[in-house]
Amino acid sequence: MTVKGEVTYLLSKMSVLHKVCDAKDLEPGQGRTFSVGGRSIALFNVDGNFHAIESECTHEGGPLGDGPLRGTRVLCPWHGAEFDVTTGAALSPPADHAVSPFRVVVEAGEVTVELP
Numbered sequence: 001m002t003v004k005g006e007v008t009y010l011l012s013k014m015s016v017l018h019k020v021c022d023a024k025d026l027e028p029g030q031g032r033t034f035s036v037g038g039r040s041i042a043l044f045n046v047d048g049n050f051h052a053i054e055s056e057c058t059h060e061g062g063p064l065g066d067g068p069l070r071g072t073r074v075l076c077p078w079h080g081a082e083f084d085v086t087t088g089a090a091l092s093p094p095a096d097h098a099v100s101p102f103r104v105v106v107e108a109g110e111v112t113v114e115l116p
């Protein structure tokens with residue numbers, strides 16, 4: 001009985017990998033918004049390394065996946081707040097708090113993200 005309860009608890013805490021796209025679909029220096037697992041995910045290709053963050057800007061909900069990417073920074077297309085795509089950190093106003101980052105796995109040419 002205790003073991004079953006512990007297994008149920010662990011299963012409820014597990015994350016799941018969701019396919020986002022093929023790696024060839026997003027060129028270096030580009031970002032795009034994807035709907036994955038019921039969430040809006042902004043995926044970026046920084047020199048061949050993929051990073052994913054929540055797409056909705058913490059200021060007023062601008063689509064971060066549509067913003068210009070400069071190195072590891074994306075500019076919100078609505079009012080210009082900058083976010084670090086590797087951590088989700090807000091780097092400049094008017095946004096004052098981070099978006100969630102997601103772990104990305106690239107395997108056999110497929111990009112997947114880990115969602116809770």
Ligand code: FES
Binds near residue numbers: 058061079080
């Ligand atoms: S909605 Fe992103 S800076 Fe305002």
